[in-house]
Amino acid sequence: MNMASLAGQLLQYIVTGVTIGSIYAMVAIGFNIIYNVTEIINLAQGEFVMLGGLVMVSLHMLWKLPLIAAFPVTVVIVTGIGLLMNYAAIRPIRRPTVLTLIIATIAASMIIKGAAMLIWGTDSFDLTAFSGRTPILIAGAAIQPQYFWVIGFLVVIVAGLTFFFDKTIIGKAMSACSENAAAAQLVGIDVRWMVLLSFALSAAIGAIAGITMTPIALMDYDRGAMLAIKGFGAAVLGGLGSFPGAIVGGLMMGLIESLGAGFLWSGYKDAYALAALLIVLFIRPSGIMGNRDVIRFKRF
Amino acid sequence: MSKKMSLAMAAMLMIFGTLASPCLATYKIGALFSVTGPYSFLGDPEKKTAEMIVDQVNQAGGINGQKIELIVYDDEGDATKCNLLARKLIQQDKVLAVIGPSVSGLSLAIIPIFEQSETPLISCAASYKIVSDDQNGGKPYPWIFKTAQSDSLAVEAIYTHMQKHGIKKIAIMGDSSGYGASGREELTRIAPKFGITIVADEKYDPKDTDMTAQLTKIKGLNPQAIVNWSVGPTQVTVMRNRRDLGMDKIPFYQSHGFGNKKNIELAAGAAEGVYCPLGACNIPDLLPASNLQKAVTTQYEKDYAAKYKEPLSSFGGHSWDAMHILINALKTAGPDKAKIRAAIENTKGFVGQHGIFNFSPSDHNGLTKDAFMMVKVHNGNWALAD
Numbered sequence: 001m002n003m004a005s006l007a008g009q010l011l012q013y014i015v016t017g018v019t020i021g022s023i024y025a026m027v028a029i030g031f032n033i034i035y036n037v038t039e040i041i042n043l044a045q046g047e048f049v050m051l052g053g054l055v056m057v058s059l060h061m062l063w064k065l066p067l068i069a070a071f072p073v074t075v076v077i078v079t080g081i082g083l084l085m086n087y088a089a090i091r092p093i094r095r096p097t098v099l100t101l102i103i104a105t106i107a108a109s110m111i112i113k114g115a116a117m118l119i120w121g122t123d124s125f126d127l128t129a130f131s132g133r134t135p136i137l138i139a140g141a142a143i144q145p146q147y148f149w150v151i152g153f154l155v156v157i158v159a160g161l162t163f164f165f166d167k168t169i170i171g172k173a174m175s176a177c178s179e180n181a182a183a184a185q186l187v188g189i190d191v192r193w194m195v196l197l198s199f200a201l202s203a204a205i206g207a208i209a210g211i212t213m214t215p216i217a218l219m220d221y222d223r224g225a226m227l228a229i230k231g232f233g234a235a236v237l238g239g240l241g242s243f244p245g246a247i248v249g250g251l252m253m254g255l256i257e258s259l260g261a262g263f264l265w266s267g268y269k270d271a272y273a274l275a276a277l278l279i280v281l282f283i284r285p286s287g288i289m290g291n292r293d294v295i296r297f298k299r300f
Numbered sequence: 301m302s303k304k305m306s307l308a309m310a311a312m313l314m315i316f317g318t319l320a321s322p323c324l325a326t327y328k329i330g331a332l333f334s335v336t337g338p339y340s341f342l343g344d345p346e347k348k349t350a351e352m353i354v355d356q357v358n359q360a361g362g363i364n365g366q367k368i369e370l371i372v373y374d375d376e377g378d379a380t381k382c383n384l385l386a387r388k389l390i391q392q393d394k395v396l397a398v399i400g401p402s403v404s405g406l407s408l409a410i411i412p413i414f415e416q417s418e419t420p421l422i423s424c425a426a427s428y429k430i431v432s433d434d435q436n437g438g439k440p441y442p443w444i445f446k447t448a449q450s451d452s453l454a455v456e457a458i459y460t461h462m463q464k465h466g467i468k469k470i471a472i473m474g475d476s477s478g479y480g481a482s483g484r485e486e487l488t489r490i491a492p493k494f495g496i497t498i499v500a501d502e503k504y505d506p507k508d509t510d511m512t513a514q515l516t517k518i519k520g521l522n523p524q525a526i527v528n529w530s531v532g533p534t535q536v537t538v539m540r541n542r543r544d545l546g547m548d549k550i551p552f553y554q555s556h557g558f559g560n561k562k563n564i565e566l567a568a569g570a571a572e573g574v575y576c577p578l579g580a581c582n583i584p585d586l587l588p589a590s591n592l593q594k595a596v597t598t599q600y601e602k603d604y605a606a607k608y609k610e611p612l613s614s615f616g617g618h619s620w621d622a623m624h625i626l627i628n629a630l631k632t633a634g635p636d637k638a639k640i641r642a643a644i645e646n647t648k649g650f651v652g653q654h655g656i657f658n659f660s661p662s663d664h665n666g667l668t669k670d671a672f673m674m675v676k677v678h679n680g681n682w683a684l685a686d
Binding site: 006009012013016017019020023117122123124125126133135137142144213216217218220222223226257258259261262263265266267269270 | 504
């Protein structure tokens, strides 16, 4: 094996890792938004990704909507389902503790998954790639154009969220809820409305992750749980609640998996990522970018 | 009439009533399939096929004038549920025999129940271990049969084809499920017999989104061919990744789990030139008229398409074989579990969807590697490989 091909291989592993990592990061961001406002770990986050992919497939392949139109419609539909979930599963709980709410999200994820199986059946579905399937060759590595879309959407989401939380009044109100919900209520912020908004945002971001990944990996009703686990791992690795942490955690998970599969034994690639997670948690229990002082105030 | 008399008569009535009812009613057959869950692509066509056959047989007057009652349970691909449902079929429903499960792991898990209760089971799963008792020198378990070709036969068919084309150095890859693991074991075990060396053995998770890393590693090792052993969406993704990496010059073999035309569609062109071993029921129109299986496979394809308005998958064929072997056994044996078992074991020359079955006390699968034909994807369809 010569050096050039080794460099090409390395680049290939990195590109693949960053792409998979971007998907994990999007799921992790979804976890963080809801966690910040409510302290709930929304275990139905993976189902939003699955719904994003499948709704898009139906709109584009079945009803022949062009990609550019089907994309926003899908995001709106999945956001609607996120809101519905908040109304149907989270709000009606009479004495909410963090634990009961988390269990409610598990129930919601099962219901969503079951409904998806009834609607779409158990087959996998494909979606047209946004800009063709001809791979771009750079220094011996083959890069799918769709990879750029995935990474690009992660960048757009991060930029959008940063602007939203730093510059808009609603975003600042949401940040306030995450600091201290009782105090936020005292200064006149409607916490319930903020919770609703957090579910909407998470669902929308999940949908985008699902739409962009389907042309690469197909989509079926049963994908959600695995993505939720990986995304949750990424969120914890980076520090629950931290957006830069979600990105670092997601990309790290993707890179460790891809490089581990490439240079070591591929059978243990999930173990490498989880071992890294454990090591980080031993050294920094709050995660890489997590704030220890904030964690101390959280109940979960 | 004394009180004692009437009590005794009532007791007699009850005993006769319970004794008589299973014989007088119908032939009860149980079925365990993974109709939902991760293996639904196996269980769904299997259930539909079994139900279709029962309808056909009952409409034609049943077996020896008896109707068949089929009780289907969905194990959801879960070993615990499968175990409970198997007990329920035997103890509560009192079935004469059971077909299924769809998955190797589940079939292996419920073998002891059927051995203990002495109930015949015809599994629709692939692993050769289902019909090979390691603790008894690899002899089959007396009450367990299976209709799906063993992975070892698929591996032999692939290696025979490689030998013909002078391929000696290969890379293998597969998912980490029971199916992938069993295939990997067989690929490694049989390779020396054909003078084949395996230079790479890569694994991935059945829910993985991308196999580029594994393929990149394989590319660096320059094998003459690649064998992939998985089912579900990963077997499609892996072909796309392979094409993106410009590896389409390296011959690519898929396992017999690839036997569904939907996979070719989903691959969006990336499946062209891919080889895989298939049973006759995938390719009825490609079979020469002299082929013994031509008639049954053509009929099954027609019936299935007419009833369910979807193309059949090869997995349904395993259920077709299991049902018909069992029905034939019921015809000669009647409602007696031991006689049914003996009749299945003595089945010879049964022309099924996946081969011609010749069972014997030492072979409870009854197939040879001729049950597979090497097929190549050509213009989005199957074609016989040379």
